[in-house]
Every structure is written in structure tokens, then in C-alpha cells.
Amino acid sequence: MxxxxxxxxxVKTRIIEKATELFIKSGIRRVTxxxxxxxxxxxxxxxxxNFTDKDEIIYDSIFxxxxxxxxxxxxxxxxxxxxxxxxxxxxxxxxxxxSDTETFSSELKKYYPNVVDRLRKNGEMNDGKILxxxxxxxxxxxxxxxxxxxxxxxxxxxxxxxxxxxHDGINNxxxxxxxxxxxxxxxxxxxxxxxxxxxxxxxLDDVVxxxxxxxxxxx
Numbered sequence: 335m336x337x338x339x340x341x342x343x344x345v346k347t348r349i350i351e352k353a354t355e356l357f358i359k360s361g362i363r364r365v366t367x368x369x370x371x372x373x374x375x376x377x378x379x380x381x382x383x384n385f386t387d388k389d390e391i392i393y394d395s396i397f398x399x400x401x402x403x404x405x406x407x408x409x410x411x412x413x414x415x416x417x418x419x420x421x422x423x424x425x426x427x428x429x430x431x432x433s434d435t436e437t438f439s440s441e442l443k444k445y446y447p448n449v450v451d452r453l454r455k456n457g458e459m460n461d462g463k464i465l466x467x468x469x470x471x472x473x474x475x476x477x478x479x480x481x482x483x484x485x486x487x488x489x490x491x492x493x494x495x496x497x498x499x500x501h502d503g504i505n506n507x508x509x510x511x512x513x514x515x516x517x518x519x520x521x522x523x524x525x526x527x528x529x530x531x532x533x534x535x536x537x538l539d540d541v542v543x544x545x546x547x548x549x550x551x552x553x
Contacts, residue, residue, distance in 0.1 A: 346384045346394075348374060354395040361437045362392060363445060392449050396442070400458050403431065407464055417472040418523070418534045424465060425491055425519060429511060462488045477531035487526060 352374050356365045367388065371378045385391050407424055414420035432439070443450055453459045469484040478487075524535055 345376075345380065349376075349381060349384060349391065350394050350398060353391050354399065357392070357395060357438050358435055362441045389446060389449050392442070392446055393452060396449070396453060397458060399435075400453075403428075404464075411464070411468075416534055417468055417475060417477055418527070418531060419538060421465065421468050421472070421491075422519075422523070422538060424468075426511070426515075428492075429514070462492055465491060472531065476528055477534065478526050479528060482526055490522065 349370070353365065353370055356370065356373060367378050367381060370391075371381055374381075381391075385394075406427060410423040410427060411420045414423055450459070465488045466484055469478065469482070469487050472478040473480055473482060473484070520535070520539075524532055527535060
């Protein structure tokens with residue numbers, strides 16, 4: 335690899351990292367090429383020499399976020415003692431990430447459908463495969479009822495992440511992660527568990543909020 339190629343890659347990496355930071359902080363629409371160039375201390379021409387347009391920057395930004403997300407999920411699974419613990423770790427992590435990128439995600443779907451379509455076409459938007467495998471594994475291990483439809487279970491877990499950022503409609507307060515877990519996640523997981531699985535849920539209750547540790551690692 336030539337020095338020029340390495341330099342070009344370094345510039346592209348800097349642009350993507352800064353763009354991702356700004357997208358999450360301010361939302362995609364507010365981040366213009368002018369703002370991005372100012373934040374980076376480079377000219378817009380330099381940005382356009384590396385990226386065709388803003389959509390390409392958004393795509394690469396999300397692609398990198400997805401790679402990091404998948405990498406973290408693999409680590410969570412690796413340090414889990416059982417399938418249910420792995421699922422709860424993933425749900426908590428995904429819930430936190432959704433809260434961090436809520437504005438980013440909603441704007442992406444509303445204003446940049448071409449980017450979303452491209453991600454889906456390339457198979458990058460399907461982040462439920464790992465959960466699906468874990469649900470099926472849990473069923474095979476006798477932790478979940480055998481008559482479950484795994485795809486519906488995954489759909490539930492993916493949809494409930496949004497609850498952490500919702501308002502209660504009464505006092506305009508956001509629901510806490512603990513409230514979401516106690517009122518929705520735990521009852522649902524207990525409901526799909528066999529007695530063997532329920533025993534694991536009970537053992538996890540003291541650590542599910544990250545106040546205590548499993549294998550010296552917070553969930």
C-alpha cells in the first residue's frame with residue numbers, strides 16, 4: 335500500500351468518525367458539509383474528493399456502526415454463561431444503543447430512504463439473525479417452550495427497544511431501563527421460559543441492571 339493510499343484512507347476515516355459523532359449528537363439533517371468541514375478543519379473539496387455526496391458518508395457511517403454493534407454482541411455472547419444471559423445482555427446493550435441513536439435512526443428512515451434501501455439490499459440491516467439463533471438454541475436446550483415461533487420472539491425484542499425512550503403520556507417522563515425490564519422484558523421472558531429457563535432468570539435478577547457482576551463483567 336502506497337503512502338498516498340494510506341493518507342487517503344486516514345482522511346476518509348477521520349471524516350467518517352467525525353460525521354458519525356455529529357450525526358449522533360445533532361441528527362443527520364443538521365450536519366451539513368460546511369459544518370463537517372469546519373469541525374474537521376479541512377475544505378469541502380477534500381470531503382468531496384473522498385465521498386461522492388452526503389449519502390455516501392451516511393452509508394459508511396452506519397456501516398461502521400453496524401460492524402461495531404455486531405462485534406460487541408459477539409463479545410457479550412462470549413462472556414455469557416448461558417443462552418438466556420446472552421439474550422438479556424444483547425437486549426440491554428441494544429436498548430442503550432437505540433436510546434443513544436434515536437434521532438439519528440428516525441431521521442435516517444424518514445429522510446434518507448435510499449441509504450436504508452442500500453443497507454437492506456446489502457444485508458446490513460438484518461440485525462436479528464444472532465437473536466434468532468439464540469432463541470432457537472434456547473429452545474433446543476429446553477430453556478424456552480418448544481411451540482414458540484422464534485421469528486415472532488425476535489420481532490418483539492427488536493420492537494421493545496423503543497420503549498426506553500418513550501414518554502409516559504402523563505408526566506412526560508421517560509421510562510427508565512429498569513421500568514422497561516420489570517414491566518415488559520422480564521414478564522415476557524419468564525412467559526416463554528420452561529421451568530429450567532425460569533431458574534436461570536431468577537439467578538440473573540440480581541445482576542440484570544449491571545449493579546452486580548457476572549464473571550466479573552457488568553451486563
